[in-house]
Amino acid sequence: MDGELKYLLARTAQGKHSRRAFLGRAGALGMSAAMANTLLAGAVRAEEPKKGGMIRVGMQGGESTNTLDPALAASEVPFMVNMTWGEMLTDVDPAGNIELRLAEEISSSPDAKTWTFKIRQGVEFHNGKTVTAEDVLATMQRHSDEKSQSGALGIVQGIESMSAEGDKFTVTLVSPNADLPYLMGDYHLIIQPDGGRDDPTAGIGAGPYKVVVNEPGVRHGFERHANYWDDRIAHADQTEILVINDTTARVAALQAGQVHMINRVDPKVFQLLKNAPGIQVKNVAGRGHYVFIMHCTAAPFDNNDLRMALKLAINRQEMVEKILGGLGSVGNDFPINSAYPLFDDTIPQREYDPEQAAFFYKKSGHDGSPIILRTASGAFPGAVEAAQLFQQSAAAAGIPLEIKREPDDGYWSNVWNVQPFSASYWGGRPVQDQMYSTAYLSSAEWNDTKFYNDKFDSILIAARAELDTAKRKAMYSEMAHILRDEGGLICPMFNDFVEGVSDAIAGWEADPNGELMNGRAHVKCWLA
């Protein structure tokens, strides 16, 4: 078979080329339609998942202090590790729809206040115990009771009561929330036997792989859970996650074939790596964004004219090009982009406008003293350079910014959410409600812009109970407008996930929910 035909065949089998187009091109290359059809059928079969082997992942974001307790997962490696051995009630698929995992069926009362999850029958934990509604109840209790240390505490706080009966787990909420199934897919809420009360760090779950080796900060080894319920995934017999925090070493490991996939490819080497043999570099648009946050309650940021001046004084396009190396998209001063369901793409894009910025700066009556912007190299990759670009573009509008570089160590406890103007990042959430509720609702624990707006709050609460998606979309759009024009958020860019994948891997698909196919790349892919 000649090269072009082979290429076409592969593209068609992967669905990147239509069948009709393939037959047409094959005909042009002098092949009969019947023969082309046979060829195509064979190629499609070849794309079916292959079982067996070992998939190895090299990752940044692991420390020797990591634990297997899902309640305390905060960085990338623990997240991916937990996705390997654990399973939640629900999951979010790449298109943003709810995927049923341990819940087999979800129903709600018409007011979206009471939700019932029917638990999938015959699913087994790694210790042989069957998953029951009681385990689900115990898990949710552990994350929400008064002794909880869970990162999901903010999510499960809105629960008024919970109960388990037979195979049904029922949740009654304080106020309606149409997005509860999404919240149940939060990565902390992994169902553990008896809620993990005996030993939260045991790593026993109902996920596709069992924990075999747990050396935090070094490597995590897994083997397939023989009685796993879902045979559509978990193709490899074994999988291993190696912690390779050094960027150069990670890329070298991929090039040398020691690992099959890596996260966080430096945008600086993106072009070089693209031409390297045997590997592919993927950039996936996600919901994560890099931000500068102003406290709306602290002087001088309590003046909306000054906030507007700063929003107009940042050059978003330049940041995407220079900080992200083009691997991302511009932000619009609210935390939502087209990767979210119900996104309104008619909201006008805010541009860099030094004249308008100077106008608002003057109008704000600021005394001209330098405005202190705090940043650290760990706030987000390139945060110091981004602050410098901001300083320059603001200077062109006559706004004096002073950059204060803080140490990475302790940045999240001493600077972020404490100082009135600092650099930060957000990883994004599966749905708009969750993003807004996490960081922009007046009562949110992480309201890091100190944004208190009654109208915004009331629309947000009302939208949760609104089951008509068109009306809901309009409500989200209104909230976006309020935040964009009055909030304390300067959102210059949404970053892509940039990842390296070996040619030995098949079944890769882009997933905007998180890095490495939302932490499931090694579970969903197979060795070609």
Next chain:
Amino acid sequence: MHPILKLVAQRLSLGLLLLLAASALIFIGVELLPGDVAQSILGQSATETALRNLREELGLNEPALTRYFNWLFGALHGDLGTALTNGQDISKAIGERLGNTLFLAFWAALFSVPLAIVLGLIAVRYRNRWPDKLISGITLSTISLPEFVAGYLLMYLFTVEFRIFSPISTIYAGMSLGEKLSAIALPVMVLVLVVLAHMMRMTRAAILNVMQSAYIETAELKGLRPFVIIARHAFPNAIAPVVNVVMLNLAYLVVGVVVVEVVFVYPGMGQYLVDHVTKRDLPVVQACGLIFAAVYIGLNILADVISILANPRLRHPK
């Protein structure tokens, strides 16, 4: 008591006092760092309630002094406790990490120490001629190169261009010795390059110093070959300063190789310590600090004892 035994006993008891002082200093240092372990664990996702609950569970609400003496009491009974961050048993975790660190240090020392001394002898033999200049030039340039640059260069050469070694040096139980050695080949090379110059220069300088002595002239007049003079007559009298530098470098190989560990993803003590300092995990930092201090103190005692044994005047004091 034999004077050397007496000296060792004195030094050891002094060493124990030093360790105690070190543990107090480490404790104060970590306490002074902003933020605490609960905040570090929960990071950006910390809520007030979660923080309070975690602090309660980890016992962080007790006064600092109580916590220090609790820890000290446990440590004196051989119980290093469990890591605050992930509840792992510290003795077990450190045992593995320390084993790895010593493994790497051992092989690096096995190549670098003899090589440095032989190169030093050669440099003296051909003093100020081209072999001396070549050796000095090469070793000085390798020591001037930052470790991570040397690491990346070797990595590029041996793993990407010529696929001889693996870029990841992770070793674990179950690997054969051959596999382990192949895995650590690159970090060993980098470490040898880094420590070579210091020891080589000291050997050269110390021997050159001795070469001015009258008895060397006598040996020359006896017609001995230059290399025999250096190796048999000059080197034994230059051992004391050389041993001191060698011990200093051995200590470095144990406690100072965190950069090399990171570049080659080697699961040693350095990375382990840095991770736990970042998270303010005091018991682990204390344990690592004590081990590092003990390594320094132990190697220094060893260096002193060897210096004394090598010097007859010190060996038989009046």
